[in-house]
Amino acid sequence: MQDKLPIYNNKSLNSSWDKGNRIEYILNLCQELVSYKGRTSGISLATKILDEYQKLNQKDKASFFLMINQNFTPNVADISKDASVFLENSNLKNLNNLSVSVEGKRQELFRRMNMAIGGSEVLVFMRGDLLPLINHLPELKELDNDLIHLFRSWFNPGFLKLRKINWSTEASILEKFIANEKVHSIKDLSDIKKRLQNHKEFYAYFHPAIKIEPIIFVEVAYTKGIGKSVQEIINRNTKSNLLEFDSCMFYSINNCLVGLSRISLGNFLIKRVVQKIVVDKPNIKKFYTLSPVPGFAKWLLENENEYILGLISETEMKSISIVFENEFDIKKISNKVKSVILKLCAIYLINIKVKEKPINKVASFHLGNGAFVNDIFWNGDTSVNGLKSSFGIMVNYEYDLQKMDEYHESFFSKGKITISKKVEKILNQEKKIY
Amino acid sequence: MQDKLPIYNNKSLNSSWDKGNRIEYILNLCQELVSYKGRTSGISLATKILDEYQKLNQKDKASFFLMINQNFTPNVADISKDASVFLENSNLKNLNNLSVSVEGKRQELFRRMNMAIGGSEVLVFMRGDLLPLINHLPELKELDNDLIHLFRSWFNPGFLKLRKINWSTEASILEKFIANEKVHSIKDLSDIKKRLQNHKEFYAYFHPAIKIEPIIFVEVAYTKGIGKSVQEIINRNTKSNLLEFDSCMFYSINNCLVGLSRISLGNFLIKRVVQKIVVDKPNIKKFYTLSPVPGFAKWLLENENEYILGLISETEMKSISIVFENEFDIKKISNKVKSVILKLCAIYLINIKVKEKPINKVASFHLGNGAFVNDIFWNGDTSVNGLKSSFGIMVNYEYDLQKMDEYHESFFSKGKITISKKVEKILNQEKKIY
Amino acid sequence: MQDKLPIYNNKSLNSSWDKGNRIEYILNLCQELVSYKGRTSGISLATKILDEYQKLNQKDKASFFLMINQNFTPNVADISKDASVFLENSNLKNLNNLSVSVEGKRQELFRRMNMAIGGSEVLVFMRGDLLPLINHLPELKELDNDLIHLFRSWFNPGFLKLRKINWSTEASILEKFIANEKVHSIKDLSDIKKRLQNHKEFYAYFHPAIKIEPIIFVEVAYTKGIGKSVQEIINRNTKSNLLEFDSCMFYSINNCLVGLSRISLGNFLIKRVVQKIVVDKPNIKKFYTLSPVPGFAKWLLENENEYILGLISETEMKSISIVFENEFDIKKISNKVKSVILKLCAIYLINIKVKEKPINKVASFHLGNGAFVNDIFWNGDTSVNGLKSSFGIMVNYEYDLQKMDEYHESFFSKGKITISKKVEKILNQEKKIY
């Protein structure tokens, strides 16, 4: 907003502004683009702007965002005028005018940038550049809200194409999955081959306007009953017949584009993949996840709070810390302590909430999709990363096709978290160990 | 808007309302969809709504639109309240509140309907149902504006896929072109074969979310110099080598989906096709159209105005009318009269304007894309339809790759229409024929 | 064979030879090709020969074949010499020499012609040109035997690609089926659409070296129980769910390339299609044909033999002839006569044999594939063609997946024709109608 509101720190702008006739040049192009009537030259303008943008260094990009934010923000004077007129006479014309001044011109600017061939792609990367700047330049949150609003339309799940990924997929696509697997990292193409063999595969969403990258993907393994260890699944190399299996484990889900964070597509992906597997592989009847518990170890070690201290002696607590500080020799943890940690993990997942939702984002994601907490496994992920984040514990969520809509609804409307008998038992066990 | 504004005629609603618990049921689903937090059940709700919608008859569809329009329109009381608060204190929070109340909930409702698999397709057909109702229920224009706003995002040219269409294209796709060619109609598949042979082809845009239909297509023929007759082009069957040709004639462009009218994609299509041909067929250097002049005959016959009466005697005028009323025996028109009609056609194309743009929509389209008027041909389209609408005259616009941006700009900024020397000569000829 | 054997009528050759330096030129190229050691120039030579061949008129083609046949035939003197040497000393070297002289050079010539890009295609058309000449120039049968020998290798079913054909198939492919359906003719593309809708489809074999044509195709309809009328199947337009059906009717099978006649692929095609349908559509359990009885009417009318005269009075026989000569008003045939005709048809199919196989080629084909005669239908094909060739009777053969290998074996080893109880009853009914 231009008039009254000091939206951004002038210094941050000016410091980069001094160098930048280029920024001014881009700004002029943007103003021309927004004001332009013709659509054909719109393409040329949009193309120029996005080309210029990509040549900017990080600092200049910040200046660019601040400029855009300021110059195309809703104008307070205009809004005030239109609001007054509407209050006097609430007719349609006055409403439309107010509507126009309230929206400002940032969204229209981005919409028109998207006319460039390959525009969507650059805009996604643009948001990837924008996000880390918001911490220091919080006024840019407004700009991000505009992009989120547009991206929700543009990356509608109906526009996405689901592809099954296996060892016959193009190498150039496979390397994207290697680059973007953040939980159970993949070293190289030989390593990814192991995840695409012996009845393991990936499913990925692609967008027609993003040529070079998958949007999001999930890693899948078919199993007889529930698979309890990520390492076992990944390294499995016995040749089996698919018909021996009855279950599908989702053991990793990752986004590929930073610029699409908060454009939630994971829930759609899982639902589509379940639909597809039900049709393609009728013998697969059960759908589970083997999910990490990021943040659990940190929570356990940093919060010597009521939960923990009521269950565990300070001596035992220290023994855990020592394990944690000494290369995670998890075998040194006694069985008694193990069962307390499992109980604490159940508490962490189910009772520790922020804004009425589980503080653990993975739990929040799967429960929000309609899954329930089915089990908690010790030694589920014995990689360094797994031990570090959750003592190697993994959680097994189940997607029950018959009940997932019901669970989803009660989660959102009543905040109810559904858990299995097994997890109830873990949660209710009496286990003071001192 | 709910409070003061009598947006719709209550009678029209009530009459169908009486029958309709189904409408009420859909309305409830819509309200649930808009208010819902969870996205998973959003898909189910959206799917149900669109399924129900498709079962409605025409009358109930009208009721559905009126209900939607009314119930999710911006609320005047809310807007007024938020406007007053903003006028007192123009901070961001108050702006956001005002923004939400001003937008109302119709767009968000449609956005959420689009979460259903196949949703975009149904929404396009929904708009196809809506458009003819607006004449009698003008309040539905508001609803249409919301759809236009959304469709401009969703049918961004960057999301479209260009396909070359030839005789090796699926028969199921070819029949769509037959159904949608409105200018130079195609009888059947044998007839379309003639348009896809001997260096003729189509180019069409497809959208990833619209499986069943092309969006828009253009018919193309390669020629040596300018092709002057649509019939000659269509019926051409001499086998030539592509290398003998230097020009590309666009001789027909058609939309396939009523529900996408006013979502202008024709300009993008032509530009993309030109780009593609330049790369694929380097010997093709010139790009022309052979375009109809719909409305010219009507204008000529109905407007015995200054232009016409200054140029032509009443006797001659009658002779034209007689030809027109007697099965278009165009050969009966004398050469003298012919040249007057050509001159009048040039006047009609270039000087007769509405809102500063040519009244002739085809002219307005190509000039708006950056083409210029290169020539006007007698006997360009000798089909009944061609004779009826323009005495068989066709117009030749040229897309000059070097200058089209310049022409486009001067057309939009200064209203300037660029014409060739040849057309200038036609326009300036002294030709009173009495 | 050159020396002694008067393989061809010298006159027929000389008459066309006089005109033909071109033939001599091609012959030289052929001799060069056969003698050549280098493979690279082999491609050029082969290409030249095939290009030249295609420019020949029908008469010159005959001369070409006669020349080839004569010049590359096994040489009697060489064979005799090598045979004598072998008889003296039967070692490997002498066997190899005899083998070379016995084979002659025609096969190697054709093998080398096939090095040209697109060579296989031209050679298939070449055989298409050759076949009709054999009647008048029987010595060319030898040449044909060589081509058959080679084509059996080249058109091995393992090299063919099965494609499902439906309304989404390329129009350019669909028109090939129209051109090649010889039994139940297809008028145009609108007509073929009827055969590719409502759970009807085609399956076709393609060969990688024949770009432009399918090799052979079968027309398929899914039905509830046995479909008894071709017209009903073709014109069926009720929309059903595939799951309502349990049977697959093969109602037409056609070759597309004359040049591949006697390279039997129909049996492989049917077996592959059955395999595919069993996997793709598990609810389809039974596989039947609805097959014509070409030649039956002719046999019935022309052979007033023991079968017929024992069963039918001369008066009745005349009444059939009259129907036959008067536009096939089949309704005029009395029920009594009908049942006699059906019985005669069963006799014709099962008892009338040539070289221990049914004289009826369709019967011989399906029985040879392992099918059995399941039923015989009056009014199975009421088209003019159907009435003319078999009074509209069609035969229903069944492919029983469990037993077809057994039936196939007993057909070939013992000449046994398996028939159903129903057909047995038709065959055994006492029905003298006089």
Place this chain on the structure above:
Amino acid sequence: MQDKLPIYNNKSLNSSWDKGNRIEYILNLCQELVSYKGRTSGISLATKILDEYQKLNQKDKASFFLMINQNFTPNVADISKDASVFLENSNLKNLNNLSVSVEGKRQELFRRMNMAIGGSEVLVFMRGDLLPLINHLPELKELDNDLIHLFRSWFNPGFLKLRKINWSTEASILEKFIANEKVHSIKDLSDIKKRLQNHKEFYAYFHPAIKIEPIIFVEVAYTKGIGKSVQEIINRNTKSNLLEFDSCMFYSINNCLVGLSRISLGNFLIKRVVQKIVVDKPNIKKFYTLSPVPGFAKWLLENENEYILGLISETEMKSISIVFENEFDIKKISNKVKSVILKLCAIYLINIKVKEKPINKVASFHLGNGAFVNDIFWNGDTSVNGLKSSFGIMVNYEYDLQKMDEYHESFFSKGKITISKKVEKILNQEKKIY
């Protein structure tokens, strides 16, 4: 041949025969297959035989080959009888009989095995098993000749499909190239990526009946002028525009299937690739190879013959040997010695022949295709393998599109090897270094 000729060592057969009822079982199946009239049961029989074959161990496979060879070999008594009859009366019928007995039944047996789905693939692997046995069981050469004869028909270049291979090719295909590059070995998928970037690519032939493997492939790099070092080409990572390049370097060509050795396809592959590049990349005008000289170092070091001793002193010769025995420190070779080695390499390539063709197989291959020797490079391949086989020397052959047919012809008809002026100079330099 059964009667007189002791084709194989009975011991070798009997030793494995003792264990083998399985072999006997397969033999029975083979006899049934060859004698069978029906084609449908032919498929089943062929499938059974190939399935059984694949379960055999190496020893039993040898027994299988010996059995086949013996049992389906031409029968001496039959041949003798038919030969005698033919000598008495050389008519066509007697020729045909002789022809049948001369051919024996092995080819027909293999032809019928090929009716099994996937049969060609198994037969290729079968020949891969057969080849190494021939050294110890030379009688199997006969069997191999039959397979070669059939494979030449089945793997006709007209049946092969050319594919361009790049980083967007399926990973499962790329790993086949890694496994089969025998000259400039590829470590893993990261390593192959380097060969498919920056205007490098592969071209491969695939056969429709061999699903799992490419048949043969060539590695290609585009360059400005001639690339003189394989390592430079492979490791090149400057990003250039293709338009800067004018030349195409073929720097490696490899077969993938042992079972297809001696079915020469490399010449067709190179010719097709050249044709394709000429069309796709009109700026590429020159086609070269960068080829190894396998055997040169061995020849040089082992043959202290006239060539060498006339050019080089024994002392120098020893200095070369020393370098060779001491980890190939090529830099220790003096410039004088270098130029002698280059001259010796030219002599080796051009003058050292076996059966009138260059003893060096790479030279023989490219010269046979119509290339000429254009240059010889020191440091062309500095890998251990390159140094070991040819002191790192590589040869540059050129394919001159205008002249290759002429060179090919004179190579084959007159044994003429075409060389450039540069190579002539190397060959003619006076360079005694002692």
